[in-house]
Amino acid sequence: MKTLTVRYFASVREAVGTAQETLRTDAATAGALRDQLIARGGAWAESLSRSRAVRVAVAQELCDEAAVLQDGAEVAFFPPVTGG
Numbered sequence: 001m002k003t004l005t006v007r008y009f010a011s012v013r014e015a016v017g018t019a020q021e022t023l024r025t026d027a028a029t030a031g032a033l034r035d036q037l038i039a040r041g042g043a044w045a046e047s048l049s050r051s052r053a054v055r056v057a058v059a060q061e062l063c064d065e066a067a068v069l070q071d072g073a074e075v076a077f078f079p080p081v082t083g084g
Helices: 010-016 030-038 042-047
Strands: 002-008 020-025 055-058 061-063 074-078
Touching (some): 002 010, 002 030, 010 042, 020 030, 030 074
């Protein structure tokens, strides 16, 4: 088991109703953590759905869902950002 700080930004934060939580998990990768959160159902399943574009960062670095999670890591989920 590892302890992670999970942060949510923008529309994901609005949907799940929290900006951050501390979570104990066996998830080995960012993708497995996303699946665990989706399994909560409700707003979690909707905002983090596999049909939605959601970005992930581990230790404040954008990464893909294969990124390995270490104990104490910070993981962030957020929608794609556009600018101009």
